Amino acid sequence: MGMAAGRGDCPDWDFSDSHGHLVRRSGIAPKKLPPTYDTALGTAPLFGWAIADMAKNWRIHISTVHPPLSGVSIRHAHDARWQTKNMSSTSTDDVLAPEQAEAFRLQVREFLEQNASGIGRRSETSLMIGKKYQAALTEAGLAGLVYPKEYGGAGLTRIHDRIYREEYGKYPDMTFELTISHGMCLPVLNQFGTEEHKREFMPDLIAARTMWCQMFSEPGAGSDVASLQTRAELDGDEWVLNGQKVWTTLAHVSDYGVLIARTNPDAPKHAGISMFIVDMKAPGMEIRPIHQIDGGSHFNEVFFTDVRIPKSWLLGELNNGWNQATAMLMYERVAIGTGSSSGVTHNLADRLIDVAKNNGKLSDPLIRQDLMKLYCEETVKSLVSMRTRAEMKAGxxxxxxxxxxxxxxxxxxRFSRPLINRLVGADCDAWEGEGRGENWARYILSSFQSNIAGGTDEIQRNIIGDRVLGLPREPMMDKNMPFKDLKVGTQRQ
Incomplete structure (x- = not known):
């Protein structure tokens, strides 16, 4: 991330907005920053609008301090009234009184002190940890904070959700294995499900009594998901499913799944798709785990042979599945973008700062520079996430x-991998044994999927170019052609 040049060998960052929130970081800022910097930080134009919002909503003051501080402190002004209406033009005006915010924060802290401990591997062991933690959340009335009580949620505001995330971010992530269930399937059920769907499925889903998966990709339909060939045909009061999905995360441990299948082959490929709820234990389902290089089996092939589901398990509108799938993909990108699919990513910069302090590398100016860059990158991502979550909360x-x-x-x-190697050293190669070595090794290894999982970087850039920058769309040679006339997916010669 580029930075403007100025003076000050070791500035102290104060981020203060009009509502009195204050964040202070000391001792890792890059050299030669100007005393006052209220314009967009010199990052790539791709994220300019997010940085512009940061400059607008979070006035940045930088004051030079001597000598440099060796630690990092972050302080939130809890006594100010919380408001988020400026974070998104579509958000609602959630307001929480200071005493309410502080009381809820103390409640969350007490809960986390009692229940948030240990780091699970990305395996069924970590799934068990996640389910146990989610059960405790449910018992404490802290599960599904922004979802209605009648559907198993807590019925609270996004400010409560933000407070919880801030406190939870101080602990190792114990709910990574629930990302698809809660970050993708749950909001789709809430948005497109019928009243019966919500009352039947959401309470158990929120409490993690059931696991859910997403079934989109096929052998011939990856980035071009709309070329899918799995069929759903209505037979009386049941839908009959035939076809195959691949790279389905956690299908082998899921109770239900959200599926998109072709219901009208006479329509153009985007127009003849519908979305369904599927019982993963139904007759005719075959799930084959894919063994990975790290020894895990997170992904699966899923085969449907005359699988029957109730007619009422159509999710949303018939033949509107592509629009709903697009929404689910956006939820997926929000779920991945606000956390990570790599494991140790809550406040990654803070964790690496602790590592640098403990091994005496924080005084290295190159290390400090990269840590500050990482902090800025995470700040941008957080602000983008806040905007998107505000939109979601507003419906x-x-x-x-x-x-x-x-x-x-x-x-x-990508940026953090070499930095972690420089800071952690040989522990990055540790696979088993005591300490945090195994955790960093798995983070580095699994982080390579970040360029593919949830949609490739190239797909994301196409979306951003089309919908953010307003660039001309790529030509579509098959536009408005009936799907049955296309040579797509595994039909290609």
């Missing part, structure tokens, strides 16, 4: 901000 389908956050998460993963 809007996530827009291209989801792609911005997802792409920025991939950029962070």
């Amino acid at each position: 809007k389908v996530p827009g291209p901000g989801g792609s911005l956050g997802k792409l920025h998460g991939a950029i962070i993963a």
Whole structure:
């Protein structure tokens, strides 16, 4: 990330907005920053609008201090009234009194002190940890904070959700394995499901009593998902499913799945798709785990042979599945962009700062520079995520901000890998044994998927170019052609 030049060998950053929020970071700022910098930071134009919002909503003051501080402190002004109406033009005016915000923060802290411990691997062991933690959240009334009580949620505001995320971010992530269930399937059910769907499925989903997966990609329909060939045909009061999906995360441990299938082959490929709820244990389902190089089996092939589901399990409108799938993909990118699919990503800069302090490398100016860059990158991603989540809370389908956050998460993963290697050293190669070595090794190895999972970087750039920058769309040779006349997917000669 580029920075403007100025004076000050070791500035102290104060981020203060009009509502009194204050964030202070000391001792890792890059050299030669100007005393006052209220314009957009010199990052890539791709994220200019996010940085412009940061400059607008968070006036940045930089004051030179001597000698440099060796630690990092972050302080939030909890005594100010919380408002978020400026974070998104579509958001609602959630307001929380200071005493309410502080009381909820203390409640969350107490809960986390009692329940947030240990780091699970990306395996069924970590899934068990995630389910146990989610059960405790449910018991404490803290699960599904922004979802209605009648559907198993807590019925609270996005400010409560933000406070929880801030506090939870101080602990190792224990709910990574629930990302698809809660970050993708849950909002889609809430948005497109019928009243019966919501009352039947959402309470168990929120409490993690059931696991859900997403079934989109096929052997011949990856980036071009609309070329899918899995069929759904109505037979009386049931839909009959036939076809194959691939790279389905956690299908082998899921109870239900959200599926898109072709319901009208006479329509253009984007127009003849519908979305369904599927029982993963139904007769005719075959799930084959794919063994990965790291020893895990997160991904699966899923085969449908005359699988029957109730007619009422159509999710949303018939033949409107592509629009709904697009919404789900945006939810996926929000889920990935606001956290990461790599494991150790909550406040990654803070964690690496602690590592640098403990091993005596924080005094290295190149290390400090890269840590500050990482902090700035995470700040941008967080602001994009705040905008997108505000849109979601206001009832809007996530827009291209989801792609911005997802792409920025991939950029962070690429940037952080060599930095982690320099800071952690040989522990990056540790696979088993005591300490945090195994955690960093798995982070680095799994971070390579960030450029592909949830949509490739190239797809994200296409979305951003089309929907953010307003560039001309790529030509579509098959536009308005019936799907049955196309040579797509595995039909290609």
